[in-house]
Amino acid sequence: MNPDPLAVLAQTVLLIVLAPLLSGLIKNWKAKLQNRRGARIWQPYLDFVKYLRKDMVISEHASWIFRVAPWVIFLTALVAGLMVPLVTAQAPLGLFGGALAVVGVLALGRFFMALGGLDPATTFGGMGSSREMTIAALAEPAMMLAIFTVATMAGSTNLGQIVLAEQEPGWKFLDAPHALAFAAMFIVLLAETGRIPVDNPSTHLELTMIHEAMALEYSGRSLAFVEWGAAIKQLVLMALLANLFFPLGLAPGVTLASFGAGLAFLAAKLLVLAGAVVLVEFTNSKLRLFRVPDLLSAAFMLGTLALVSTFLFR
Amino acid sequence: MNFSPEVFLSLSLWGYALGAGGGLLLLRRERLGNLLCFGVAAFSALNGLLAALLFLAGGAGAATPGFELFPAPLPYVHISVRLDPLSAFFLLLVSLLTLAIGIYSLGYARGYFGRKNVGVLGALFNALVLATTLLVTADNIWLFLIGWELMALAAYCLVSFEHEKAETRQAGVLFFIMSHIDAVCIIIGFLLLYQAAGDYGFGSLHAIGARMTPGRRDSAFLLFLVGFGIKAGVVPLHIWLPAAHPVAPSNVSAFMSGVVIKTGIYGLARVTFDFLGAPPLWWGVTVLTVGTISAVLGVLYALMEHDLKRLLAYHSIENIGIILMGLGAALIFLHTGHPLLATLALVAGLYHTINHAVFKGLLFLGAGAVLHATHTRNMEEMGGLISRMPQTALFFLIGAVAISALPPLNGFVSEWLTYQALLQGFGTTDSLMRLIFPLSGAMLALTSALAAACFVKAFGITFLAQPRSERAAQAHEAAPTMLVGMGLLAGACIALGLFPVLFVRLLDPLTQQLTGQQVSGQLSAAHGLVLTSLTERSGTVSTLGLSLLGLCLLPIPFALSWVFGRGTRVRVGPTWDCGQRTLTPRMEYTATGFSKSIRMVFKALFRPHREVQREYDFSPYFAKTLRFDSHVEEVFEQQIYRPVRVMILRASRRVRALQAGSIHAYLLYIFGTLVLLLLLLAT
Numbered sequence: 003m004n005p006d007p008l009a010v011l012a013q014t015v016l017l018i019v020l021a022p023l024l025s026g027l028i029k030n031w032k033a034k035l036q037n038r039r040g041a042r043i044w045q046p047y048l049d050f051v052k053y054l055r056k057d058m059v060i061s062e063h064a065s066w067i068f069r070v071a072p073w074v075i076f077l078t079a080l081v082a083g084l085m086v087p088l089v090t091a092q093a094p095l096g097l098f099g100g101a102l103a104v105v106g107v108l109a110l111g112r113f114f115m116a117l118g119g120l121d122p123a124t125t126f127g128g129m130g131s132s133r134e135m136t137i138a139a140l141a142e143p144a145m146m147l148a149i150f151t152v153a154t155m156a157g158s159t160n161l162g163q164i165v166l167a168e169q170e171p172g173w174k175f176l177d178a179p180h181a182l183a184f185a186a187m188f189i190v191l192l193a194e195t196g197r198i199p200v201d202n203p204s205t206h207l208e209l210t211m212i213h214e215a216m217a218l219e220y221s222g223r224s225l226a227f228v229e230w231g232a233a234i235k236q237l238v239l240m241a242l243l244a245n246l247f248f249p250l251g252l253a254p255g256v257t258l259a260s261f262g263a264g265l266a267f268l269a270a271k272l273l274v275l276a277g278a279v280v281l282v283e284f285t286n287s288k289l290r291l292f293r294v295p296d297l298l299s300a301a302f303m304l305g306t307l308a309l310v311s312t313f314l315f316r
Numbered sequence: 317m318n319f320s321p322e323v324f325l326s327l328s329l330w331g332y333a334l335g336a337g338g339g340l341l342l343l344r345r346e347r348l349g350n351l352l353c354f355g356v357a358a359f360s361a362l363n364g365l366l367a368a369l370l371f372l373a374g375g376a377g378a379a380t381p382g383f384e385l386f387p388a389p390l391p392y393v394h395i396s397v398r399l400d401p402l403s404a405f406f407l408l409l410v411s412l413l414t415l416a417i418g419i420y421s422l423g424y425a426r427g428y429f430g431r432k433n434v435g436v437l438g439a440l441f442n443a444l445v446l447a448t449t450l451l452v453t454a455d456n457i458w459l460f461l462i463g464w465e466l467m468a469l470a471a472y473c474l475v476s477f478e479h480e481k482a483e484t485r486q487a488g489v490l491f492f493i494m495s496h497i498d499a500v501c502i503i504i505g506f507l508l509l510y511q512a513a514g515d516y517g518f519g520s521l522h523a524i525g526a527r528m529t530p531g532r533r534d535s536a537f538l539l540f541l542v543g544f545g546i547k548a549g550v551v552p553l554h555i556w557l558p559a560a561h562p563v564a565p566s567n568v569s570a571f572m573s574g575v576v577i578k579t580g581i582y583g584l585a586r587v588t589f590d591f592l593g594a595p596p597l598w599w600g601v602t603v604l605t606v607g608t609i610s611a612v613l614g615v616l617y618a619l620m621e622h623d624l625k626r627l628l629a630y631h632s633i634e635n636i637g638i639i640l641m642g643l644g645a646a647l648i649f650l651h652t653g654h655p656l657l658a659t660l661a662l663v664a665g666l667y668h669t670i671n672h673a674v675f676k677g678l679l680f681l682g683a684g685a686v687l688h689a690t691h692t693r694n695m696e697e698m699g700g701l702i703s704r705m706p707q708t709a710l711f712f713l714i715g716a717v718a719i720s721a722l723p724p725l726n727g728f729v730s731e732w733l734t735y736q737a738l739l740q741g742f743g744t745t746d747s748l749m750r751l752i753f754p755l756s757g758a759m760l761a762l763t764s765a766l767a768a769a770c771f772v773k774a775f776g777i778t779f780l781a782q783p784r785s786e787r788a789a790q791a792h793e794a795a796p797t798m799l800v801g802m803g804l805l806a807g808a809c810i811a812l813g814l815f816p817v818l819f820v821r822l823l824d825p826l827t828q829q830l831t832g833q834q835v836s837g838q839l840s841a842a843h844g845l846v847l848t849s850l851t852e853r854s855g856t857v858s859t860l861g862l863s864l865l866g867l868c869l870l871p872i873p874f875a876l877s878w879v880f881g882r883g884t885r886v887r888v889g890p891t892w893d894c895g896q897r898t899l900t901p902r903m904e905y906t907a908t909g910f911s912k913s914i915r916m917v918f919k920a921l922f923r924p925h926r927e928v929q930r931e932y933d934f935s936p937y938f939a940k941t942l943r944f945d946s947h948v949e950e951v952f953e954q955q956i957y958r959p960v961r962v963m964i965l966r967a968s969r970r971v972r973a974l975q976a977g978s979i980h981a982y983l984l985y986i987f988g989t990l991v992l993l994l995l996l997l998a999t
Contacts, residue, residue, distance in 0.1 A: 128905020
């Protein structure tokens with residue numbers, strides 16, 4: 003189970019390269035459904051490069067926290083991504099941590115993002131930080147219950163072990179615990195990636211914004227890392243959802259052929275999931291902030307039911 | 317000379333006694349008194365640390381024979397101490413904190429020069445540490461109770477140290493009353509144990525529960541749970557804690573939150589695992605449930621605070637809850653016959669005990685430095701301190717990340733172990749009862765996420781953005797000794813976070829004593845790089861690996877910005893102000909505003925009251941004056957404690973009729989009592 007440098011490198015590159023494409027794709031599909039032509043799907047790459055090329059303006063009130071936060075956000079998203087099985091059944095660095103560590107590492111990034119929002123002394127930033135931390139606090143127990151459900155059924159919190167257990171014959175993808183846990187996780191995904199109905203990713207300078215409010219003061223290179231980090235986090239969570247509940251086609255070992263097949267399967271699963279996210283975003287409107295807890299407590303209930311059903315439907 | 321743990325232990329105990337006496341002798345020489353008291357405290361703590369480490373690293377497992385410090389002047393009482401693994405672990409905790417706090421106090425107490433008597437502060441601090449150390453190393457019930465009372469008295473004096481303020485006096489009295497309720501419970505509990513054993517020594521109390529009737533055992537357990545629960549600050553017995561911890565001098569707050577409340581955990585662990593033994597199911601379930609409730613309510617009330625030290629005090633309640641979750645799970649697993657799992661849960665709880673001591677000590681010391689610099693505990697008057705006190709800010713940030721259970725620091729490790737114990741508990745029984753484990757786990761997730769929210773607030777509002785008051789704008793960095801004290805604890809947070817496998821090894825003798833298992837071998841994999849949850853298959857984590865990985869990935873963003881962003885510049889400009897002239901600190905988000913969304917989400921619990929008064933000439937939108945008042949209801953004070961208080965006052969008013977001041981009536985009472993007693997004797 004020693005980490006294979008080649009696999010680590012491959013997964014890192016994959017995370018960095020695939021993440022902007024996924025956000026571009028979601029934006030493009032959403033536009034299509036709204037009868038707009040939409041930006042091309044590789045637009046995020048161009049955006050990120052553009053940000054990197056620009057000068058940075060930093061607030062006079064900001065401290066080193068503001069400068070460091072984007073790096074932390076980018077790196078934590080990558081580190082979390084390396085613990086999630088993406089193409090191979092064993093994540094390259096699964097030994098360093100499982101589901102709980104992924105949640106923890108992403109929370110570290112969120113912690114610094116929220117501090118970065120407070121640092122430049124703007125009201126918007128504080129507003130975004132406050133909302134982000136509230137929603138995260140409500141989403142976390144639901145997510146843990148969903149993770150507990152799959153983890154107890156597999157007898158491990160190691161994501162690779164869970165996937166391997168699920169690939170064993172006799173495993174049903176669509177039994178009650180999995181379906182319920184999946185539903186809970188899907189709601190959490192919407193909340194964690196700032197999608198409608200929790201947050202609207204296309205708002206800018208509106209009073210309802212959450213992620214955007216914290217990122218408002220960032221510019222240039224810092225903005226690039228904040229947004230790129232957010233895109234990687236989205237990819238990580240979607241891959242987690244796809245591979246944890248539908249471990250089809252995950253490559254058992256690292257050979258070129260199985261790697262290619264695994265990549266194709268991953269792409270297919272991500273496309274379906276992205277389609278689902280787009281549909282939700284298209285058919286719903288953003289909830290009022292104080293309605294979001296209702297949605298998240300629904301996710302919590304789904305998670306609890308998933309756990310209960312593990313021994314009701316055996 | 318033989319360098320055994322006992323030698324260091326008695327050196328440290330005599331050292332504290334010397335510090336306490338010396339402080340009283342040097343009442344008029346405050347500089348010398350300060351140097352002597354806190355210097356001696358730090359030195360004695362170093363001895364205590366050595367004693368604990370020597371004992372635990374020796375891996376002996378067996379208790380050292382008790383030895384008398386000096387022959388006691390009273391019959392029955394033996395001033396005798398001993399080290400066994402459990403004592404040694406708590407001695408380690410007490411000494412580590414005292415070392416850091418002692419060094420910190422050398423600088424901190426200077427703030428009292430000319431205002432208050434530093435000699436008294438130093439003497440009482442040494443007395444408090446002495447009492448705590450005696451308590452955790454006591455060899456018999458007597459010494460334990462003497463330590464317990466001495467600790468309560470010294471802590472009461474220290475809490476009331478700034479007794480000019482009415483708030484402080486009230487908090488002191490509340491603390492005093494609650495400490496005596498817990499003392500009563502504990503004394504009765506120990507009497508029940510003594511009745512079964514017929515001896516006061518701790519050695520003969522081992523597994524005494526087996527010789528007690530179930531009714532006695534259960535009532536002893538309940539008495540100890542209430543008694544030690546009050547000291548630990550368990551909901552709903554916690555109300556003294558957020559009142560007393562904030563008003564004490566900050567070095568004392570750090571000691572009280574870091575160490576004194578842990579004596580409740582020590583007592584509970586000692587009594588349930590060592591003395592009573594073989595727990596019925598409901599003990600564990602009760603402890604786990606109480607822990608879960610304390611954790612969630614503690615953090616929720618912490619979020620509502622904008623008094624920095626009260627906020628930290630409520631977090632102590634939360635963390636005690638997390639510790640009890642570990643201990644409760646351990647009790648349940650002992651009942652269901654899973655000693656290995658029980659050991660894992662126990663390790664999780666004890667690991668969190670030392671972690672909480674370290675990071676809460678650090679945070680209180682940081683809050684003390686802030687208080688020292690700004691002379692206020694109100695976060696709404698702080699802000700921008702990171703540029704004025706950079707080192708304090710860095711240390712406080714380390715503490716904040718640690719307490720929020722974020723990797724790679726120590727809070728994450730112990731909560732990870734707690735999660736693993738709870739998760740594996742799900743498979744131990746077939747009954748519906750097993751749902752308690754994942755639900756507690758989910759509540760733990762809620763707790764740690766809310767704690768992160770609370771520390772974004774605590775750190776962000778205190779240290780970031782613009783200063784909100786003149787006092788915050790003129791803050792200065794803390795004294796070097798204060799920084800050394802904080803740095804020591806920050807280093808401990810990092811070390812306990814990055815090298816859990818090494819630390820778990822120290823717990824082996826302890827788990828051998830309490831559950832008969834040693835798990836450090838099973839908890840480590842990959843040559844000690846990785847912490848496992850008993851087996852490598854069931855879950856692994858490596859905080860060190862994750863940190864190194866993060867460092868290895870650092871070249872990627874550097875390369876990206878080098879390839880695309882060569883030659884870009886960084887300009888410093890004003891924050892976007894929406895076209896206003898200037899952005900004033902009044903426009904910043906406040907601590908109250910930050911927690912508003914959580915206040916609204918949990919409004920069924922908080923029942924927030926909000927009152928706005930505007931005075932205006934022509935339109936309410938252009939108010940001349942605005943008065944805003946908002947507070948949350950203190951449910952426990954209102955619903956539980958107030959009725960009890962009212963009842964006691966009413967009863968004492970009735971009793972007052974007996975005490976009318978007439979000497980004839982009193983003679984009559986005496987006569988009546990005498991006759992009654994004679995009649996009783998005659999029958």
